[in-house]
Amino acid sequence: xxxxxxxxxxxxxxxxxxxxxxxxxxxxxxxxxxxxxxxxxxxxxxxxxxxxxxxxxxxxxxxxxxxxxxxxxxxxxxxxxxxxxxxxxxxxxxxxxxxxxxxxxxxxxxxxxxxxxxxxxxxxxxxxxxxxxxxxxxxxxxxxxxxxxxxxxxxxxxxxxxxxxxxxxxxxxxxxxxxxxxxxxxxxxxxxxxxxxxxxxxxxxxxxxxxxxxxxxxxxxxxxxxxxxxxxxxxxxxxxxxxxxx
Numbered sequence: 041x042x043x044x045x046x047x048x049x050x051x052x053x054x055x056x057x058x059x060x061x062x063x064x065x066x067x068x069x070x071x072x073x074x075x076x077x078x079x080x081x082x083x084x085x086x087x088x089x090x091x092x093x094x095x096x097x098x099x100x101x102x103x104x105x106x107x108x109x110x111x112x113x114x115x116x117x118x119x120x121x122x123x124x125x126x127x128x129x130x131x132x133x134x135x136x137x138x139x140x141x142x143x144x145x146x147x148x149x150x151x152x153x154x155x156x157x158x159x160x161x162x163x164x165x166x167x168x169x170x171x172x173x174x175x176x177x178x179x180x181x182x183x184x185x186x187x188x189x190x191x192x193x194x195x196x197x198x199x200x201x202x203x204x205x206x207x208x209x210x211x212x213x214x215x216x217x218x219x220x221x222x223x224x225x226x227x228x229x230x231x232x233x234x235x236x237x238x239x240x241x242x243x244x245x246x247x248x249x250x251x252x253x254x255x256x257x258x259x260x261x262x263x264x265x266x267x268x269x270x271x272x273x274x275x276x277x278x279x280x281x282x283x284x285x286x
Contacts, residue, residue: 052124054088058129095108096134116145125147128152129150132176150268152264155264168238169196183195212244237285239258239259264284
């Protein structure tokens with residue numbers, strides 16, 4: 041625990057590289073959202089960016105037998121050895137392994153799915169749409185958390201889900217411009233189904249909101265993770281980020 045700007049601030053560890061651009065944006069969010077008037081009031085972080093972690097969705101869908109769990113745990117233990125107090129993983133699909141990660145690492149690991157579900161419940165949202173990887177949707181990661189809180193979940197149809205996966209893998213992960221028309225088509229489908237809010241349930245999709253291309257009525261799960269990370273380290277969140285649904 042370090043003394044930052046007159047208060048004692050815990051050190052944040054970040055298991056990154058899933059993917060690299062999302063990790064870079066997560067760092068930006070932490071810095072941008074923190075109430076700080078000088079450098080020493082920002083959150084101390086150690087980021088382990090390891091892009092070669094096996095693909096989470098491929099493993100969940102049975103397309104690969106190479107589990108990412110051991111690598112994620114190894115990175116987590118390295119961060120613990122470097123003195124971090126709490127860990128964030130800016131990758132939603134990696135939360136498929138959350139219980140095992142938490143048990144093996146032995147320090148608090150923020151559950152991005154749970155925090156997002158709690159945020160929606162606190163804001164009295166009853167129906168949501170979900171844009172996420174095939175792995176997240178097949179595993180029911182978000183659906184279980186949300187439905188346990190009485191929130192109805194709409195997922196894209198088969199063709200729309202292919203559009204979501206193309207945006208994530210063919211565009212953003214490949215470091216290419218994303219197809220906004222595909223994104224809007226999926227959004228329209230989910231709105232017509234009754235979604236009050238659409239969850240950006242993959243950290244690659246967070247970059248579309250970063251670019252100001254989503255409009256209102258979206259909740260970026262990575263923004264929720266950033267806020268919780270700031271709060272748990274003992275730093276303060278800027279007032280303008282208290283409402284993420286605008």
